Amino acid sequence: MLTLSILTALPFFGQKLHLGITTGLNVATLSEIGDIYDNNALKTGFGGGLAVKYNFSDSWGIQSGIIYEQKGFRCKQDLGEGEEKLTGTYNYITLPLLAEGSFSIGGNSRLYGLTGGYAGFKTYAENALVTTGDEIAQAPAEESIHNQDFGWIIGGGIQVPAGDHLLQAGLKYSMGLTEVTKDQPDSRNKSLLVSVTFFF
Numbered sequence: 173m174l175t176l177s178i179l180t181a182l183p184f185f186g187q188k189l190h191l192g193i194t195t196g197l198n199v200a201t202l203s204e205i206g207d208i209y210d211n212n213a214l215k216t217g218f219g220g221g222l223a224v225k226y227n228f229s230d231s232w233g234i235q236s237g238i239i240y241e242q243k244g245f246r247c248k249q250d251l252g253e254g255e256e257k258l259t260g261t262y263n264y265i266t267l268p269l270l271a272e273g274s275f276s277i278g279g280n281s282r283l284y285g286l287t288g289g290y291a292g293f294k295t296y297a298e299n300a301l302v303t304t305g306d307e308i309a310q311a312p313a314e315e316s317i318h319n320q321d322f323g324w325i326i327g328g329g330i331q332v333p334a335g336d337h338l339l340q341a342g343l344k345y346s347m348g349l350t351e352v353t354k355d356q357p358d359s360r361n362k363s364l365l366v367s368v369t370f371f372f
Contacts, residue, residue: 188227190338192237195220196367200243202260202352202359215259217242219365225338231274235286239266240295243321243361257302262317262352262361264292268325277330285328290346292321292361316354321361323348338371 198219223237244260270288277283297317329342348361 188233190225190227190371192223192225192338192369192371193220194223194237194239194367194369196365198241198243198363198365200245200361200363202245202356203362204358205349205360213246213248215244215246215261217244217261217263219363219367223369223371225272225371230276233272233274234288235270235272236268239268240264241266241292241363241365243363259300259302260353261296261298261300262294263296264294264321266290266292266321266346270325270327274331280333282331283328284331284340284342285326286342286344287326288324290323290325292323294319294321318351318353320350321348321352322350323361327365334370340369340371342367342369 196219198217199214200217201214219239219241221237221239223235223239225233225235227233241264242261243264244262246257246259248257268288268290270286272284272286274282274284294317323346325344325346327342327344329340331338331340333339344365344367346361346363346365350360351357352359352361
């Protein structure tokens with residue numbers, strides 16, 4: 173009886189649960205907690221991984237996944253005789269938990285919005301200093317960069333059918349809420365992920 177109940181429920185569960193692959197471009201910087209962006213140059217990197225989506229109804233659901241994100245910052249300073257450029261590369265495995273709401277815009281296409289929290293776990297950290305005319309000086313930053321990064325995500329986009337599957341294209345703005353580096357305690361990770369997700 174239990175086996176029959178599970179087999180009966182599987183098609184229903186499968187219609188609500190979607191596993192997917194996401195890939196995109198991450199644009200990042202560091203700024204104070206109340207700022208969306210400061211005057212530093214933006215650093216670009218990869219953002220992508222595995223995604224999961226569960227629908228409670230046509231209009232409401234949740235999203236999560238395991239996302240690899242390249243974050244950090246770029247800044248430059250005019251030294252009079254040249255420029256000094258500093259680049260921080262901070263890579264994370266991010267686990268988001270997001271509420272999703274959507275509405276139809278005709279046919280099976282929908283606009284959706286997302287919001288929720290994330291936890292990031294550092295995989296690599298490095299600072300690179302470049303002075304005009306000199307070689308790059310790279311310095312590991314493992315000790316000065318905290319191992320975890322927690323924050324909030326807001327985003328949205330469009331969802332369209334792709335055969336029997338789903339395709340989402342959208343934006344996610346991540347606002348870090350915890351200290352990133354011991355050297356700059358007021359700085360937080362800020363990033364915008366432009367991505368495409370294919371749900372099976």
